[in-house]
Amino acid sequence: MSNFERAVEALSNAREAVVFTGAGISVESGIPTYSDPLTGIWARQDPETLETARAFRENPRLIWGWYLWRRYQASIASPNAAHLALSQLSGSGRKISVITQNVDDLHERAGSVGVLHLHGKLSTPKCFACHRPAEIPPPPAIFPADGALIEPPRCGRCNGKLRPGVVWYGEDLPLGIWKSAIAxxxxxxxLISVGTSGIVTPAAEIPKLALSSGATVIQINTADVSTGMQNEVMLIGKATDVLPKLCALIPRKVSN
Known part of the structure; x- marks a missing residue:
């Protein structure tokens, strides 16, 4: 039996499946990963130096501009065939849950509901001082060429500066969301793990936890990221190629 056939069999027999996604699924919608070189006004910047609380304290205008640019990039991207396939899988009569490391909203825009965002969301900033979530206007149709330095708006409650509602380097994951994901x-x-590098912790522990709990783990990636466990299936290829083919072969489960 081929790996693809094993994946179809495991998913067809499943009652509950979890989809765990990383940057590899969104990159096919045009959203760059942290390992991709930046372009335009950000060509000289290193993403890892921009994604810290210290950087925000030292230069809030630069970090807020970076956040708005990322938010703009996400807003002009569209859900791809992989996002859509996962949404359609939810209608197969199985419980399908989505956990993502991505901070975009492409899963939701594809139709998935109840998505757990381990690293926060670009769409919802929060106050740097009191941490309350806030709302700001949607991104412009065209990002301004001089948009690298933008003063952050203020919190309506404490007047603190707003910051991106994402998890920066050195910060803990949202505890409630992490506990829900583990459960x-x-x-x-x-567990279908799609486009994850297995490097960023603690999120990287999720496939290992599924394996140790007895689940079959289907890895979908352009490179072999498998660990060699018996209940692990490695499917090498683009998410937009593999997921539509896989999900199309899963029969609808009829409730007893």
Whole structure:
């Protein structure tokens, strides 16, 4: 039996499946990963130096401009075939949960509901001082060429500066979301891990936890990221190629 056939069989027999996604699924919608070189007004910047609380304290205008640019990039991107396939899988009669490391909203725009964002969301900034979530206007149709330095707006409650509502380097994951994700992974029959590098912790522990809990883990990546465990299936290829083919072969489960 081929790996693809094993994946189809495992997912067809599953009652509960968890989809765990990383940057590799969104890059096919045009959203760059942190390892991709930056272009335009950000060509001389290193993303890792921009994604810290210290950087925000030292230069809030630069970091807010970076956030607005990333938010703009996400707003002009569209869900791709992989996002859509996962949304359609939710209609197969199985419980399908989505956990993502991505801070965009492409899963939601594709139709997935209840997505757990481990690293926060670009769409919802929060106050740097009191941490309350806030709302700001949607991104412009065209990002301004001089948009690298933009003063952050202020919190309506404490007048603190707004910051991106994402998890920066050195910060903990949202505890409630992390606990919910762990509970889902421990109870699933199948985990589909898509486009994850396995480097960023603690999120990288999710496939390992699924394996140790007895679930079948289907890895979908352009490179072999498998660990060699018996209940692991490696499918090498682009998410937009592999996921539509896989999901199209999963029969609808009829409830008893």
């Amino acid at each position: 889902l992974v421990k109870n699933c029959d199948v």
